[in-house]
Each structure stands twice: as structure tokens, then as C-alpha cells.
Amino acid sequence: MSQGLHLSLRNVTKTFQGDAGEPFTALSGLDLDVRGGELLTLVGPSGCGKSTVFALIAGLTRPTAGQVLIDGAPVTGPALDRGVVVQQHALFPWRTAQANVEFGLEARAVPIRERARRARELLGVVGLSGVEERYPYELSGGERQLVAIARSLAFDPGVLLMDEPFAGLDARTREWLQERFVRVWRHTGKTVVFVTHDVGEAVCLGRRVAVMTAGPGRVKEVVKVGIDPMEGGSRAHPAFAEHRRHVGSLLRDELAAARARERKVTASHG
Template sequence: MTSSACHIDISHVSKIFGAGEPGEVVALRDVDLKIARGEFIALLGPSGCGKSTLLSLLAGFQTATSGALIQNGREISGPDASRTVVFQDYALFGWLTLQKNVEFGLKAKKVPKRERAEIARDFLARVQLSGFEDKLPHEVSGGMKQRAAIARAMAPDPEILLMDEPLGALDAQTRVLLQEEISRLSSESGKTVIFVTHGIDEAVFLADRVVVMSPRPGRIREIVTSRLPFPRTAEMRADPWFTSTVSNLWETLKPEWQKEDEQ
């Protein structure tokens, strides 16, 4: 992992909302992170730690107040199809079938009609949604919606997959199943993945490196490098390294979670 080229270079990035005004909020302060090609990064922390803001900066939805976000040596200046996003609330287009949702990015890339139908069907099959191509999003379950959203994000073949608490709205069982699927899909595709979560076990289960963040101001607190091989499978949840890492992280993050709870 370390031998491959630096894919994303986040250097001295700060994001301040309402800068210069009395109620200014420092969402991120001086964040530095280098991400290798094909790496799976989990951004972990309580709410307010700036992990979603960092993802949004990476997506190009917002711009940093200071510092730079560099992808392949070029600064990220706005959203583009080399970095697609999976949202917590799915953000599927409700008026389009799952098939058409997945085709959307291909249509934007001007892939011919028949080819894009094929590619979309293939991606829906990979997320186990064969037979649901013609359903509208409101006709399927939350887990299926998120699978479709993952297929939609992967179909245009982005370099980087940005996932913003994608499993946050799902029930525990669906979450576990989808964690395994995401791990399989990401190691198959070899894409760089940045995965925002506040689930400790989820972060440790999925990531090459868990980037632990702290709130007020949002900053990187520590980075945990995983020892688990890929793809991750269910039995790794019983691995001694996994369990001890999860409980150590729980101990370090607990005070902040308690603080958050009191507020």
C-alpha cells in the first residue's frame, strides 16, 4: 500500500464556517493526510469532528478556507465524476428506476444507450439487485436503496469512492451484510475509498487505515493501521487484533461521546 503513488494529498486544510463573524465555527483545523491509490480510509469520530466536512471538501461540494486538497497532483476545485459520492440518505433520484439511477453517471459520460444499460445491469447484479432493475426507489428497502446508490456511484468507474455514513440509516443486520459487500466490492475494484462513519467496529472492519478525528475544532487525533487481510470476512470480527483495537478505540473516544451526549 505504501509503495503506490500518493493519490490524494490533504495538506494543512482548515474549514471555518462564518469566518470573521462572531459565531464562526471551526469545522476543520490544519488537517494533513496522504492517501495512497487503492487505499481504504475510514474517517471515524463523533459528530462535529468535521469528518463529513472533510468528505464534502474532497467531493468538491465545498471549498477549504485554507490549505489544499490535491488529487493526482491537481487541486480539487469542484465535483467531478472521478470522485463519486454515496450519501447517508441515498439521494437516489426518486423518479427514476434503479436501472436508470445507475445509468445516470454513464449518461453524463455520454456512454451509448445500449452499453450503459448493460453496464448498469452488471453493476446492479454485483450489488445483488438483479430482478429489481425496474423498481422505483420508494418501492425497495433501505438496504436495497443503498446498494443501488453504491452501484450508481461505481458505474461511471470513478477513481475515488466517497462514502458519507452510508450505512448510518440502516438496521444492524443490514449494516453488517453491507459492510462485507462493500469490502468485497472495494477490494475487487481496487478503488480508493474514503468512508465516513461513527461506528468503531465498522471503521476497523473495513479500513486499511482508521483516521480518528476529534471535535471542536475538527482535527486528526490518531491513525490506526489495520493488520487484517483483504477482503474482510465475517470471522475477522472475532480476530483478537480486531476486538482489542475496537475496545481500545472505544476507550479513547468514550469521553468525547459522553461529552456529546451531555450537550
């Protein structure tokens, strides 16, 4: 299994055409570096451009200015060096768990026996040995998301992009998945960018937490989290509450600044 790749966003600006024909700048001069094999979480206020960053790294859209680089090479579109996991797992309901994971290997023309072996191995990596022949409807929500992660790993990507993958699940399932995912990340050595709106999740998972400004989005601060989630649970670590408070404070400051700008614009049009 290949190791994680270095990801860079350099002075990235992204402008869209608004509904009224006016240009809308989602990102402005954003800089971010994610080291190979790092798990970085990305948080920010609603509308800050988190989803735009995700789409740019995935190659679903291109920057208006600046560069998105994978190991120094520009991202020009979707490619197998990036795997994607989103909130809606999008498993094929007519395929078993193993067959869903094999789908990623079929795209690479892997022989049938090797596909089956690799799919079983990946299901083991995410902790789902024994469910190979079950269909999605026979799995819990958390198990379905783990199958989706295994399917993304089947491409052997250097970068794994996670967009709110555990949102919509109950708190206990989310914590179970967070712990399980950290084990998967440690085992695979992939570079992970994990987008979330949950401050606790960001601090629990991220070795670093990138906090974005209110739109147009930039990186306000990158918070280094010196907590090992594999040693007694990161939420029980004495530093967890302090990191969570700090990241939460950064977000509240951005929300306050955004509201102040809105009031100023409203007053100027009044």
C-alpha cells in the same frame, strides 16, 4: 474500470462565519493521506469536522488554508473523479434500478446499449443481478443503498466518498452491507473514504482508521487494522475487539478533553 486515485489533505484549515458573526474554525492544520485503492474510515466526536472533510474532498467547499489534492492536482469543485454515497440514497422513484444506475452514464453521453450493458454489469458487481426492472419501493433499504453505490460507480470515479451510508438500517442489514461493500471495493480497486460514527463499523471496514480530535478537527491518530474482512468475518477476528477498544479509547479521551474545555470557557465567562 479505472483504479483508485491518491488523495491528500495538507495542513487544511476551514473557518466558517458563525451565527453571531464570529468566525468558527471547523478544521485546523489537518493532514491526511489516502493511498490509491485504499479503504480508509474516518471517525471522530460529534462536531469534530468529519462532514467538513467530506465536503472539502467532494469539492463542495474550499479550504481557508492548505490544500486538498487528487493525484497531486488541487480540488477546485465537484468532478466526475469523485463519487458520493450518503445516508439518503436519493434514488429516482420513477426509475427502475437499472435506469437509476444508467443516470450516471447518461451524464457522460454513453450510448443507450452500452449504458444498459454497463448498468447491468454494475448491479452485478454490487450483488443485485436480477433486480434490474424493480423500482426503489420494491427493494429493501439495503438493496436501495447498493443501487446508489452502483450508480456512483457508473461515473468510474477514482475516489468514492461515503458519508454514513448504512446509518439508520438495522444491525443485521448493516453487517450484510458492510460485507457486500468490502467485496465491491476489492473488485473495483477504488480509493474509499468512509465517514462513520460507529467504531465497530470503522474497524470492520477500514484498512486504516483515521481518528479525529474534537473541534477544531485534526487527525489524532491513524490506526492500522490488520484484519481481512473476507476471511471468516472481521468481527470474529481476535484482534477486532482490541482495535475497537483502542479506537473507542481515543474517542473517549477527545470527548473528555472537549468537555474540560467547555467547562473552562463557561467558568471564564462566569
